[in-house]
Amino acid sequence: MSLRSFKLxxxxxxxxxxxxxxxxxxxxxxxxxxxxxxQQAASRLPYLHDVLAALVRYSGTLAEQGAVTFGNAxxxxxxxxxxxxxxxxxxxxxxxxxxTLSPYVIxxxxxxxxxxxxxxxxxxxxxxxxxxxxxxxxxxxxxxxxTLKGLKSTAPEHLELMRSCGASLPARYIKCLLPSALxxxxxxxxxxxxxxxxxxxxxxxxxxxxxxxxxMVSSLYYGSAQAGMFWATIVLSIGIGLISYLVIxxxxxxxTPWQPEFRAKGGNVV
Amino acid sequence: xxxxxxxxxxxxENGTAALPGSASLSGSAVAASVPGSEVQGQAEQGQxxxxxxxxxLILRLLPWLAGICFLALWQLRLFHQLFSLExxxxxxxxxxxxxxxxNAEMLFRYALYSGTEMLGGFLLGSLLGALAAxxxxxxxxxxxxGIAVMxxxxxxxxxxxxPIMNNWFGDGIWSRIAVVAVITMAAMAVSLFKGLTSIQPxxxxxxxxxxxxxxxxxxxxxxxxxxxxxxxxLKINMSTSIIGAIVGExxxxxxxxxxxxxxxxxxxxxxxxxxxIVIAAALGIVLYEAVVLAxxxxxxxxxxxxxx
Numbered sequence: 001m002s003l004r005s006f007k008l009x010x011x012x013x014x015x016x017x018x019x020x021x022x023x024x025x026x027x028x029x030x031x032x033x034x035x036x037x038x039q040q041a042a043s044r045l046p047y048l049h050d051v052l053a054a055l056v057r058y059s060g061t062l063a064e065q066g067a068v069t070f071g072n073a074x075x076x077x078x079x080x081x082x083x084x085x086x087x088x089x090x091x092x093x094x095x096x097x098x099x100t101l102s103p104y105v106i107x108x109x110x111x112x113x114x115x116x117x118x119x120x121x122x123x124x125x126x127x128x129x130x131x132x133x134x135x136x137x138x139x140x141x142x143x144x145x146x147t148l149k150g151l152k153s154t155a156p157e158h159l160e161l162m163r164s165c166g167a168s169l170p171a172r173y174i175k176c177l178l179p180s181a182l183x184x185x186x187x188x189x190x191x192x193x194x195x196x197x198x199x200x201x202x203x204x205x206x207x208x209x210x211x212x213x214x215x216m217v218s219s220l221y222y223g224s225a226q227a228g229m230f231w232a233t234i235v236l237s238i239g240i241g242l243i244s245y246l247v248i249x250x251x252x253x254x255x256t257p258w259q260p261e262f263r264a265k266g267g268n269v270v
Numbered sequence: 271x272x273x274x275x276x277x278x279x280x281x282x283e284n285g286t287a288a289l290p291g292s293a294s295l296s297g298s299a300v301a302a303s304v305p306g307s308e309v310q311g312q313a314e315q316g317q318x319x320x321x322x323x324x325x326x327l328i329l330r331l332l333p334w335l336a337g338i339c340f341l342a343l344w345q346l347r348l349f350h351q352l353f354s355l356e357x358x359x360x361x362x363x364x365x366x367x368x369x370x371x372x373n374a375e376m377l378f379r380y381a382l383y384s385g386t387e388m389l390g391g392f393l394l395g396s397l398l399g400a401l402a403a404x405x406x407x408x409x410x411x412x413x414x415x416g417i418a419v420m421x422x423x424x425x426x427x428x429x430x431x432x433p434i435m436n437n438w439f440g441d442g443i444w445s446r447i448a449v450v451a452v453i454t455m456a457a458m459a460v461s462l463f464k465g466l467t468s469i470q471p472x473x474x475x476x477x478x479x480x481x482x483x484x485x486x487x488x489x490x491x492x493x494x495x496x497x498x499x500x501x502x503x504l505k506i507n508m509s510t511s512i513i514g515a516i517v518g519e520x521x522x523x524x525x526x527x528x529x530x531x532x533x534x535x536x537x538x539x540x541x542x543x544x545x546x547i548v549i550a551a552a553l554g555i556v557l558y559e560a561v562v563l564a565x566x567x568x569x570x571x572x573x574x575x576x577x578x
Contacts (some may be wrong), residue, residue, distance in 0.1 A: 013415030021419065048560065095326055101333040109509045110554030112516040112528075118535045118544060125361050190424075191506075198427035203518065205429065206535070213429065220433055234430040243423035 022048060040226040051235055054228030061215070062236055069211040070240050077137025077244075080196070081189060083136070084143030091144070092151040092177065102148070108141045115182060117202040127208035133181040134203055137195040142195070143188040150184020151177055183259055186252040193244040201237060212237050361541040366548060369541035376530075377549050380541025384515050384527040385553055387443055391450020396504060398451065406459070407466040407492060408484060417463045423456035432518045437438040446518035446526070453514045454507035461506065465499025466492045500564040508561050512554040527553075 026048045032041040042050070053061065091098040116137070121130040155175055160192045162172050204213025219226040252259075351354065357365070370377060397398050402420060406413030431449050439445040469491060477487045519528025531546040 010411050010415055012469045013412045014418060016412075016417040017416050090408045096329065096332060099329040104337070107551075107555055110512065110558045111551040112513045112554065116547065118532065119540070119547075122535065122538075122540070123355060155325075194425045194427055198429050198517070201427055201429045202520070205520070206532075216429075216433070230433070234434065237430045238422075238426050241427050243420055243424075245425035 022244060039227075046227050046231055047168050050228050051231045054232040055235060058229060058232060060233060062212075065210060065212050065215050066236050066240060068075070068205065069131075069197070069200050069213070069237075070132035070244075071189065072211075073135045073196045073240075074244075075199070076132040076137075077196040079132070079191060080136030080139030080192070081143050084140045084188070085147055088138075088144045088147035088172075088181070091148055098148070105141055105148075107143065109215065117199055118206040121203050121206050121208070127203065127210070131200045131203045131208065131211070134199040138195045139171045139189075139192040140197045142191045146184040146188030146191070147181050150181035150185070154180040179256075182256045183252075186248060186256065189248045190245060193248055194241040197237065197241050197244065212240075251260075278353050332351055357538060358538065361544055365541045366544045369545045370548065373542060375543065377527075377545060380525055380530055380546075381549050381553055383525050384512075384519065384550065385445070385514040385557075387446040387518070387526065388450060388511045388553070388557070390443075390447040391514065392454055392507055394447065395451035395454030395511075396458045396507055399455040399503070400462055400500070402455070402459045403462035403466060406463055406486075407488065410467070413463070414467070417459055420456050421460045423452060424460065426453070428453060428514055428517045429520075432521045433515075435518070436522045439561055441522040441524065446515050446523070449518040450511045450514040453510050457506045457510065458503040461499050461503030465496030465502075497569045501561065501569065504561050505558065505565075508558045509554060511548060512557075516550055 017065075025045070029041070029045045030048045032044055033047070035041070036044070050054075079092075087101075091101060117134050118133055121127070124130045124133060132242035158170065158176050162176055167175070201211070201213040201216070205217055208214060212233050216230065216237075219230040219233060325346075341363050345364060347357075347362065350357065350360060368490065401416065406417050409416075428449065431452055432445075435445040435452075439448050466488075473491055473495075474487070477491055482490070515526070516528035516531065519526040520532045523529040527546045527550045531543050531550075534540070534543040534546065540578040
């Protein structure tokens with residue numbers, strides 16, 4: 001293993017992993033094509049380069065529809081995140097509110113919220129708003145739960161110190177409670193971002209006029225002839241989910257640099 | 271006094287699984303709250319001063335009152351008037367309850383089917399994720415990179431996975447198990463890897479100083495340290511697995527709650543569609559509480575329960 005002796009860096013390992021996964025895809029596709037008639041194989045797992053070619057060929061349509069899906073999901077995500085943050089702050093300030101709502105908020109994550117998407121679309125007969133509302137709804141609960149958890153994880157000694165110094169309520173929030181809630185907020189956002197994209201696509205599957213979900217369904221109907229297109233929509237939806245996840249991770253890295261996993265030495269036993 | 275209140279609050283959070291669903295579910299919610307009531311909590315309750323006890327009682331009752339109010343307003347069609355909706359768009363709770371009663375047998379059968387998919391995928395995915403995390407924890411750099419790449423699976427919209435798995439595994443139960451397994455795998459790997467590696471440096475140094483082997487460090491330090499993360503991962507997975515199963519059934523399925531849900535929406539039979547959601551929620555909550563209970567039994571030393 002000549003690679004090992006160079007003591008590779010974290011980043012290069014990520015590249016190696018991704019490359020080997022892509023190679024694995026191409027390899028499995030090749031084996032499938034050896035075994036099966038090409039059309040059947042293409043619907044199972046087309047060649048990676050075929051998918052990429054389809055991505056390039058239909059890039060105009062894909063970008064257009066992807067922008068619709070992503071835009072709606074992003075608007076809903078922002079709204080849901082703001083509302084969730086506000087509710088979490090209110091809940092941390094008023095015990096009775098927290099006691100009233102927390103059982104519902106906690107049990108709400110066991111409810112397949114996405115199952116509501118068709119129902120919401122049935123109620124709001126506007127595809128745009130249905131997507132925004134669903135994305136916001138899906139975002140709301142993880143944000144509330146994780147932010148509240150972050151707010152509660154504030155070290156009691158810190159709060160006691162602030163109180164003994166006569167710090168006002170806003171000062172306590174800005175200097176102590178909010179910073180300790182930020183990691184929670186970010187982990188909530190990281191959970192919610194792909195869910196927001198998913199919920200937006202589910203609404204589209206249920207009969208919205210445009211968006212990635214519509215492309216997905218229509219290319220699925222044409223079967224193996226449109227396999228490239230189908231896989232291109234899937235790759236794009238994965239890409240959208242990944243990009244939103246990465247953006248949030250970068251913001252997390254930037255805004256909460258004190259978290260243990262970002263420290264130069266995270267305490268790895270070597 | 272504050273001691274007792276804190277204990278009771280903790281207990282309540284885990285025990286009471288009040289539902290924003292239909293009134294007919296309150297039975298199961300009561301059942302879910304029973305395992306939470308521990309002897310210790312009651313002993314402390316006796317020590318409470320009268321006023322504090324009254325306050326605690328009010329706080330304890332608040333969620334139930336709020337839930338009953340919400341259902342009552344819904345039943346009295348306040349939401350219908352607010353958003354100018356018709357009953358066929360948003361059925362009232364009594365209609366949903368009636369629909370559950372009428373279709374109890376079918377709903378039960380489908381709930382079993384969906385529950386099998388959920389549990390199968392949940393166990394398979396969590397096991398694979400745990401194995402990946404355990405393996406990766408032995409290779410600090412490359413393992414961390416591998417988990418980071420794997421966490422990309424977290425960002426994959428479930429709807430994109432469902433048709434792929436249908437292509438691969440046919441329209442049987444295995445395609446949904448595969449969907450659930452794939453989404454749960456990543457969350458478990460990330461959560462457990464975090465637990466296995468975020469260890470106070472001094473503990474690691476101590477074991478290094480004692481010339482512990484890597485396997486010993488894993489078994490004696492990392493694994494016990496990671497148990498809370500393991501359960502946090504299990505809890506996240508329990509709630510995502512129900513979404514995975516339901517969304518997986520939206521596409522191609524001949525039975526299951528998600529199939530019934532999308533079918534009834536197409537037929538505009540909203541009460542039964544809502545009944546599916548209520549049953550799925552009940553299923554999710556029961557299984558989630560089972561994980562919480564297991565956590566309490568297996569790692570009683572974990573004071574701060576992680577509400578995933």
